[in-house]
Amino acid sequence: MGAGKSKESNTKSSATVDFTRFKARVAKININGLDRTKDDYVQRACKKLFAAKTFQDVLMETNHAYENLIELGIYKNLKAFIDSDKSANASQNGYVVSFDGDELTRITGTIGTEIGQNDGALTAELVSPNIFGRGERLSINYSYSYIKATEMNLKFLKPFYHTEFGDYKPETSITIFRHSNVFPWSRFKSDHAGFLLDFSFLMPLSITHSLQYECGMKEIFASNKQTPFFIRQECGPRLASIFRHIGAYDTRDDRVFPSQGIYVRTTSELIGDKLSNYGAVKCDGHVEMNVPLFAGMSLQLSGRLGKLFENQRVMKPLPIDSLFFLGGPLSLRGFDPAGATPSQEGLPKGSRVYWATGLHLWAPLPFSRYFGDFGDLFRTHFFYNFGNCDTLSLDNLRIAAGVGLAFRIGGRARIEFNYCYPLRKQKNDRIRPAFQFGIGYEFL
Amino acid sequence: MSKNSTISQLYLNINELERVEMGEKIIIYQPYDEVQILLAENASCLAVKTYLKMLGRDFVVKSCTNAEFMAPGKRTKLPVVQIGAFLAAEFDPIINLFEHKKMSLTENFNADDKDDLVTYLSLVDMILTNAELYITWCDNTVLNEITKKRNGSVYPFPLNYIQNFRKRSAVLKQLSFYDYKNLTFEEVVDKVDKLCSTLVLKLGDKDYFFGENPTELDAMVFGHFFCIFTMELPTSVSLLKETINKYTQLTQFCGRIEKKYFGKIKN
Numbered sequence: 001m002g003a004g005k006s007k008e009s010n011t012k013s014s015a016t017v018d019f020t021r022f023k024a025r026v027a028k029i030n031i032n033g034l035d036r037t038k039d040d041y042v043q044r045a046c047k048k049l050f051a052a053k054t055f056q057d058v059l060m061e062t063n064h065a066y067e068n069l070i071e072l073g074i075y076k077n078l079k080a081f082i083d084s085d086k087s088a089n090a091s092q093n094g095y096v097v098s099f100d101g102d103e104l105t106r107i108t109g110t111i112g113t114e115i116g117q118n119d120g121a122l123t124a125e126l127v128s129p130n131i132f133g134r135g136e137r138l139s140i141n142y143s144y145s146y147i148k149a150t151e152m153n154l155k156f157l158k159p160f161y162h163t164e165f166g167d168y169k170p171e172t173s174i175t176i177f178r179h180s181n182v183f184p185w186s187r188f189k190s191d192h193a194g195f196l197l198d199f200s201f202l203m204p205l206s207i208t209h210s211l212q213y214e215c216g217m218k219e220i221f222a223s224n225k226q227t228p229f230f231i232r233q234e235c236g237p238r239l240a241s242i243f244r245h246i247g248a249y250d251t252r253d254d255r256v257f258p259s260q261g262i263y264v265r266t267t268s269e270l271i272g273d274k275l276s277n278y279g280a281v282k283c284d285g286h287v288e289m290n291v292p293l294f295a296g297m298s299l300q301l302s303g304r305l306g307k308l309f310e311n312q313r314v315m316k317p318l319p320i321d322s323l324f325f326l327g328g329p330l331s332l333r334g335f336d337p338a339g340a341t342p343s344q345e346g347l348p349k350g351s352r353v354y355w356a357t358g359l360h361l362w363a364p365l366p367f368s369r370y371f372g373d374f375g376d377l378f379r380t381h382f383f384y385n386f387g388n389c390d391t392l393s394l395d396n397l398r399i400a401a402g403v404g405l406a407f408r409i410g411g412r413a414r415i416e417f418n419y420c421y422p423l424r425k426q427k428n429d430r431i432r433p434a435f436q437f438g439i440g441y442e443f444l
Numbered sequence: 445m446s447k448n449s450t451i452s453q454l455y456l457n458i459n460e461l462e463r464v465e466m467g468e469k470i471i472i473y474q475p476y477d478e479v480q481i482l483l484a485e486n487a488s489c490l491a492v493k494t495y496l497k498m499l500g501r502d503f504v505v506k507s508c509t510n511a512e513f514m515a516p517g518k519r520t521k522l523p524v525v526q527i528g529a530f531l532a533a534e535f536d537p538i539i540n541l542f543e544h545k546k547m548s549l550t551e552n553f554n555a556d557d558k559d560d561l562v563t564y565l566s567l568v569d570m571i572l573t574n575a576e577l578y579i580t581w582c583d584n585t586v587l588n589e590i591t592k593k594r595n596g597s598v599y600p601f602p603l604n605y606i607q608n609f610r611k612r613s614a615v616l617k618q619l620s621f622y623d624y625k626n627l628t629f630e631e632v633v634d635k636v637d638k639l640c641s642t643l644v645l646k647l648g649d650k651d652y653f654f655g656e657n658p659t660e661l662d663a664m665v666f667g668h669f670f671c672i673f674t675m676e677l678p679t680s681v682s683l684l685k686e687t688i689n690k691y692t693q694l695t696q697f698c699g700r701i702e703k704k705y706f707g708k709i710k711n
Contacts, residue, residue: 217603222514229514229526236510239603274600 019056026050026058027085027094029065033101037074038133041162045069049097058082062097072161073137074130075101104129114143115413117330117440118337121145135159152178169202177216183321185338186347187227190321191219194240210246215239215275220321228345234319241278243270252290255441256408257362257379259298263288271318279315282308282322286442300360302444304331304387308352323350324389326398327429329438332356332385334400334420339430341389346428356387358444377408383418385444399423400431413441470496470503473511473524479597480509483675484576489523491535491667497705498658499547509598519614535569539660549659557654564646564653564661571639572668574624575632575684581615583629585680633683640691647693651700658701666701669694 026049031042045068052058059082066080078101085094107128114121125141137157144150157173160166178193194216202208219237245268252261266285272278288302306324310317325348326332327340341348361382368375386399404418416438422431474489475481481489496503512520515533524533525541532541542548550561580591595611596604619625624632643665646653653661669688673695677685689695 217606219513225531229531232514232531233508233510236513237599237603237607239600275602277600 019059020054022055022093024052024055024058024093024095025091026052026097027087027090028096030096030098031069032099033103034074035103036133037103037130041134042069042072042074044162044166045072046097046099055095058095058097065097066099068161069099069101073135073159074103076104077101115409115439115441116145116149117442118328118438119145119147119149120439121149121151134162147182147184149182150178150180165201167202169200171198171200173198181321182223183325183338184223185325185336186231186320186349187223188231188235188320189221189223191217191221192240193217206249206251208248210244210248212242212244212246214242214244218319218321220319228347230344230349231320231347238319239273239275241272241275243278244268252288255412256414257406258288258290258300259292259296259362260290262290271322273315277315279311279313280308280318280322281310282306282318284324286444295363297361297363300358300362302360303355303357304444305355305392306353307392310352320350323352324354325350326354326356326387326389329416329418329436330440330442331444332387332398332400333383333402333404333418333436333438334385334422334431334433335398335425336430336432339432340387340398340425343428351389353392354387354389355392356385356444359384379406379408380404381406386424396426398425398429409439413439414443415439416443468528470501471526472496472503472505473508473514473526474505474522475509475511476507476598480594482591482594483580483671484573485512485522486675487572487576487668487671488535489667490671491664492523492525492538494666494701494705495535495539495542495549495660495663498549498663499542501547519618520611535660535664536565549657550654553654561654561659561661564643565664567639568643568661568664568668570622571635574619574622575636576668576672577615577619578624578627578629578632579677579681579684581612582619582625583681585678587612589678629681629683633687636684637687640688640694644691644693647697662697662701665694666698669698670702673698 029046029049031046034042046065049058049061049065052061062080062082066078069075069078078099081098081100083096083098085091085096107126109124109126111122111124114123121143122145123141123143125139127137127139129135129137131138135158137155139155139157140153141155142150142152153175154177155173155175157171160170160172163170175196175198176194177196178191180189180191182189194214196212196214196216198210198212200208200210216239217237218240220231220235222232222235245266247264247266249262249264252258252263264285264287267283269282270278271280271282284304284306286302286304288300291299291301293299308318308323325338325341327335327348328337332340338348341351341354343349362379363381365371365375365378365380368378380403382401382403384399384401386397388394388397400420400422402418402420404416404420406417407415409415418436418438420433420436422433425431472489472492475485477486493503493505511524512522514524515521515531521533523538524531525538527541527545530541532538550558553561579586581587592608596608599607616625643653650656652658653665672685672688
């Protein structure tokens with residue numbers, strides 16, 4: 001954005017004005033409408049404005065500053081004004097940038113619905129933003145889902161955007177949670193309550209990292225009289241102390257129907273059954289790659305891999321609720337949920353290693369251009385899924401293929417309605433040929 | 445009846461099934477005897493074991509830390525008995541399961557005796573179990589010196605504190621349901637005293653409560669009393685032991701059953 005360079009190139013007059021011609025400097029920045037927010041918390045957001053040399057720079061940096069201020073989580077609405085400096089001792093190219101807005105109220109609340117993995121939930125949230133004036137945020141939320149899983153969280157979040165490491169977007173939070181999950185396919189329920197410490201930051205190459213420590217109590221309940229004995233043996237409360245790292249990298253152009261870009265997410269956990277005793281490592285990864293083709297079509301390759309390493313001399317084997325289950329409309333289509341998992345006494349018993357891949361050819365609906373925006377909510381796809389449990393080899397492969405229609409819900413979730421042909425299954429697998437319905441946000 | 449007729453085949457099959465069931469292994473799941481088990485749980489486990497001995501069935505005892513959570517339902521139940529594919533927890537359901545399997549100590553009882561038996565069973569179960577729970581969870585000395593240590597022993601820190609708290613609240617809820625929560629220790633002992641005199645009346649000079657042969661009631665009474673006798677309790681609650689010891693017929697009755705069915709156990 002050098003001002004000198006652009007001077008030569010605007011001899012021609014054009015309809016658009018080239019703002020780089022005009023020298024400018026920002027004399028003053030007003031940030032208004034803030035009451036309880038501390039000054040130092042917002043100062044860093046606008047610092048770069050003072051470095052602007054041309055009017056183009058001023059515009060761009062005002063935009064950045066605007067985004068930064070919004071990101072701080074203190075404004076309900078915000079407007080930016082640029083005016084010439086009218087004070088008595090103003091310089092010739094001096095400008096004043098003003099931000100006007102309303103601070104968020106002490107307490108805000110939302111009630112809504114949320115899409116989970118093959119599940120819908122009703123959520124209620126109460127938030128107290130910016131408690132101590134530096135973006136601290138206390139929130140309570142409760143969700144109750146269709147399959148009767150409940151979730152309750154009390155979270156305190158403290159961002160460090162205003163410090164000198166602000167570019168890395170550091171954020172710390174502490175959460176007290178209580179989740180209860182239902183595993184209908186294996187006839188048990190699980191309760192998980194405890195606390196979670198989280199430290200997340202953005203590293204170069206736009207990889208988001210999250211370092212977490214979780215300590216809580218996990219409890220498995222047999223859900224009815226038909227629960228087989230091998231699951232009952234694992235019932236009862238246990239301590240779970242977990243160190244976790246989550247890494248995510250996302251360059252997709254859209255979360256629901258991406259046509260290009262790569263998405264990678266990895267989760268690694270070090271699991272212990274006492275505070276001082278760690279004997280298991282659980283790794284889970286999801287990779288997705290999108291390649292645009294002709295006529296609005298795109299090719300999607302995705303894969304998942306999970307493996308559990310256990311040292312049984314240190315710790316007892318992990319119970320069933322920590323294991324992997326494969327199958328279902330979100331992973332290996334054409335199978336029942338957890339239907340491609342090895343079973344015992346007719347019920348899936350979980351697996352310590354699994355992999356699965358998906359190959360999709362996405363295409364817009366025929367004649368979708370006549371429907372306008374409405375047509376963009378739909379996509380058709382051909383898919384080919386294959387994967388396996390208990391081994392990383394190609395033996396005993398499970399394969400399914402099919403065709404389906406997907407519908408976008410909001411910016412994150414989608415509904416799939418597929419016709420599936422399971423092409424290859426293993427003994428005791430439970431398949432669901434023909435129509436299958438899936439709803440969720442992370443598909444294979 | 446020809447050998448190949450359908451009915452005879454069916455008959456053979458049914459016989460076959462019953463024989464397999466009789467041969468099925470019986471497994472009792474209970475908490476660890478030495479470090480974990482509490483008074484009321486121990487009593488209930490011993491009652492079931494005595495009952496099985498009376499039936500003349502062999503069984504295997506497996507100790508595991510989470511035995512009380514294996515049974516379905518929110519409340520914890522002990523012991524858990526597994527026979528083949530069947531699972532039952534607590535004294536009553538276990539007896540029902542065995543009766544379902546055509547194993548009973550009271551097959552020849554008439555209706556009056558059966559009613560009597562059921563009444564005594566529920567009376568003994570309610571009073572003794574609640575008295576035991578009261579001692580274990582409401583007496584401060586026992587609670588802090590014995591109960592919390594034993595119940596928490598199988599959980600790592602800080603889960604031991606949480607589990608002690610949870611279990612205590614569950615027990616207090618149960619006790620307040622039976623109106624035991626606000627009683628004093630003396631009042632609880634008084635209830636046990638009354639029960640003992642009732643039982644002595646029923647026992648009389650007989651070997652067992654219902655004559656010559658043992659019944660479920662004998663198993664249950666023995667299970668509870670024997671555990672109270674043998675458990676080491678602090679002096680603050682020794683009144684309970686002394687009260688039961690007053691009734692020599694009952695102590696002799698326990699001695700008889702112990703000798704007959706548990707020759708090896710030393711008091």
